[in-house]
Amino acid sequence: MRRWTGAWPVTDQAVAATGSRRFFGRQRELKALRADIERTGLDTLTGRKAPRARVLLVAGRPGSGRTALAEELAAEVADRYPDGIFRARLTEPGGVPVPTARAAQELLAALGVAEPPGAAEDELAELVRGAFAGRRAVLILDDAVDAEQADPLIPDEPETLVIGVAGGPLTGIPDVRPCTLGGLDxxxxxxxxxxxxxxxxxxxxxxxxxxxxxxxxxxxxxxxxxxxxxxxxxxxxxxxxxxxxxxxxxxxxxxxxxxxxxGLPATAARILRFLALAPLGRADAHTASALAGCSVSAAATTLADFEALGLVSAGEDGQYEVRAHLVPLLRA
Structure with missing residues (x-):
């Protein structure tokens, strides 16, 4: 699955690939999250139909595998949500929150919905919620900062599943129990x-x-x-x-x-450092070579080495991104 800033539909190929990547443990957490999908919500208990999507929350510190767990869960339940899996990244690689308006614009583009010129943030968020009407889909809200940022993007569609990923509880979003991650067993x-x-x-x-x-x-x-x-x-x-x-x-x-x-050679260390500073936090071999002043072939080899070392993630489009939990360490 791609992990760039912005929003996009996750392809069937990406969902299939999730099962083949390195994911170990977390079976207890996955079981609890799957049970939470079926859990009777407060609205149902009071005799009312749930007015919104079911919201699950995976919470943990950077590097805890919180996004990987959300991806794994989405892949496991994908067959139950035939209208697709969508993701919105709510924090820039450097830790700056993505404005709700921009996240809404990017989700609308991913959903194939035209954005009215000059629309305000509230209008954009309402369009996102409306676009999920009648859809059995999964929406991953990745790296949410707080409830104020995430809540406007939660669809008014009970058949949609929202998986929030955050550093802690999203206080203010009702009927959500966080699955808080520690270390692996x-x-x-x-x-x-x-x-x-x-x-x-x-x-x-x-x-x-x-x-x-x-x-x-x-x-x-x-x-x-x-x-x-x-x-x-x-x-x-x-x-x-x-x-x-x-x-x-x-x-x-x-x-x-x-x-x-x-342990990196000087050129490789320079490429990694510049990659963390690249526009949108990502680059391909051509951009990396220009940033670091080396050949394209050397940059391509180095980027592949970085992926093997766990320093970067690779997208389907040939772009590489320093893993978000490492960006603050590179910029320190």
């Missing part, structure tokens, strides 16, 4: 690590693997960076990396990122 974290390293390096020293994922705090983003580092340092053991992660100060994600970043 050790077994799932080790499975995620193994998907990068292969089984041999983990099974030869399982205690070191447990120590490593503990140093990562079970945070999926930190485990991904650790796995990416090991995949490119084939002579280093899991125990070596666990020791290296233990030495610097800082939270698990910062320590894992600094280790990955400090």
């Amino acid at each position: 050790p077994k799932s974290a080790i499975e995620l690590l193994t998907s990068f390293t292969g089984s041999v390096r983990v099974t030869v020293d399982p205690q070191a693997a447990e120590t490593l994922v503990e140093e990562c705090g079970g945070l999926p983003a930190a485990v991904v960076l650790a796995g990416g580092w090991l995949s490119t340092h084939t002579k280093s053991s899991v125990a070596d990396l666990a020791k290296r992660l233990r030495e610097p100060s800082g939270d698990p994600l910062t320590r894992a990122f600094l280790l990955a970043h400090d």
Whole structure:
């Protein structure tokens, strides 16, 4: 699935691809979220038909895998929502909130609805809500800042499912119970690590693997960076990396990122830094080569390496984006 700023319909191919990417654990959370879809809401309990879409909320700190969980849930229930999956990104890569008016404009474009010239924010949001009328669809509101930003975009259609992704509760949106994420359980974290390293390096020293994922705090983003580092340092053991992660100060994600970043060649580090500053926070190989002053082929190879290391995500259109939870670390 693409993860760029803006709004777009998610293609069938992207939904199918979700099941093949690295996603481990969170079965308890997925079960709870699926049950929440069926849960009787307050409106039904009072004898009234629900006037709005069912809203689920995945809450967690950056790097906790909150967006990945929302994507996984959307893929699992896609057959029940034949009118499509749509996504609106509500925070810029650098952490700046996207104005509700702009998010509404981008959703209207994704829905194929013409935007009236000079329409005010309230009118645009009303058009979005109306465009979902009669649709059995999923709308992911990714990186929502607060209820005031997200609430105007929630459709007035009970057959639409909204999956909000945020750092905490969206206080003010009724009848929503957040699914709050902590770290992965050790077994799932080790499975995620193994998907990068292969089984041999983990099974030869399982205690070191447990120590490593503990140093990562079970945070999926930190485990991904650790796995990416090991995949490119084939002579280093899991125990070596666990020791290296233990030495610097800082939270698990910062320590894992600094280790990955400090091991990059100068040109690669420059490309990554400029990529975090690129327009809309994304770039293809041609843009990256211009920003960093290197050849297009070198930029293309480096971007592919970044994806393997867990530093960037790749879109279907050849564009790459620094993962949102890493942008503040690159700009620090």
